Amino acid sequence: MGRLLCFLLCFSSFLISATFADWNILNQRTKGGLKISLKSYCEGWRINVELHNIQGFAVVPEECVSYIGKYVTSIQYKVDSERTIEECRLYLSTSCPLKKDGKDAWLFDIDDTLLSTVPYFKKHHFGGEKLNLTLLEGWMRNILDQPQLTTLLMLVIMVGTRLILRGPDDELNEVQQYKANVRKQLISNGYRIWGVVGDQYSSFEGLPSVRRSFKLPNPFYYVS
Numbered sequence: 001m002g003r004l005l006c007f008l009l010c011f012s013s014f015l016i017s018a019t020f021a022d023w024n025i026l027n028q029r030t031k032g033g034l035k036i037s038l039k040s041y042c043e044g045w046r047i048n049v050e051l052h053n054i055q056g057f058a059v060v061p062e063e064c065v066s067y068i069g070k071y072v073t074s075i076q077y078k079v080d081s082e083r084t085i086e087e088c089r090l091y092l093s094t095s096c097p098l099k100k101d102g103k104d105a106w107l108f109d110i111d112d113t114l115l116s117t118v119p120y121f122k123k124h125h126f127g128g129e130k131l132n133l134t135l136l137e138g139w140m141r142n143i144l145d146q147p148q149l150t151t152l153l154m155l156v157i158m159v160g161t162r163l164i165l166r167g168p169d170d171e172l173n174e175v176q177q178y179k180a181n182v183r184k185q186l187i188s189n190g191y192r193i194w195g196v197v198g199d200q201y202s203s204f205e206g207l208p209s210v211r212r213s214f215k216l217p218n219p220f221y222y223v224s
């Protein structure tokens with residue numbers, strides 16, 4: 001009980017100091033008193049989005065829009081994303097005893113996994129303005145209509161991949177619930193889902209749980 005009380009007291013004093021502190025983006029300091037740059041501040045924001053400590057954000061904080069723009073157009077973003085795919089390959093080759101009976105499955109998100117939306121966000125303030133799903137989906141539909149992409153999708157389907165798209169009936173479901181339902185459906189049809197690669201936590205959470213998930217960086221938006 002003593003310990004619990006102490007925890008509560010510490011916690012409330014933390015809240016009070018955070019509320020009344022003279023908060024200024026240009027005057028940020030670490031607990032040890034070190035002055036930090038805007039870049040470190042925004043890097044901290046981005047990492048905590050990826051760690052899923054920051055959830056449900058509606059827009060990239062205004063002061064970090066320029067940093068996020070630089071990050072997603074940098075070599076670092078490519079290296080970070082390629083590393084994710086490298087880890088998928090490693091896991092697939094070492095830890096997945098595939099049966100190759102047509103029932104081995106791997107799930108991919110489409111937007112920001114198979115299809116980058118960086119060109120869209122270049123024109124939309126790098127996530128600094130609230131996501132307009134109608135506009136983004138219109139943009140994606142445009143891309144999906146292009147002949148080279150149709151060919152790619154045809155090829156994907158020919159090598160045994162199924163494309164599962166959210167239909168109007170699914171609109172009522174939250175994305176996480178929708179994706180969990182897709183996994184449930186696939187498993188009941190006898191598929192073994194070895195892994196999932198996506199850019200949102202909602203692609204992995206919920207039941208049935210996934211064996212392994214691989215999270216690609218996405219600092220633009222949050223989908224629950």
Ligand SMILES: *[C@@H]1O[C@H](CO)[C@@H](O)[C@H](O)[C@H]1NC(C)=O
Binds near residue numbers: 132134135
């Ligand atoms: C999204 O964009 C469309 C087209 O510009 C606009 O008509 C609509 O009002 C926007 N929706 C929101 C929620 O801002």
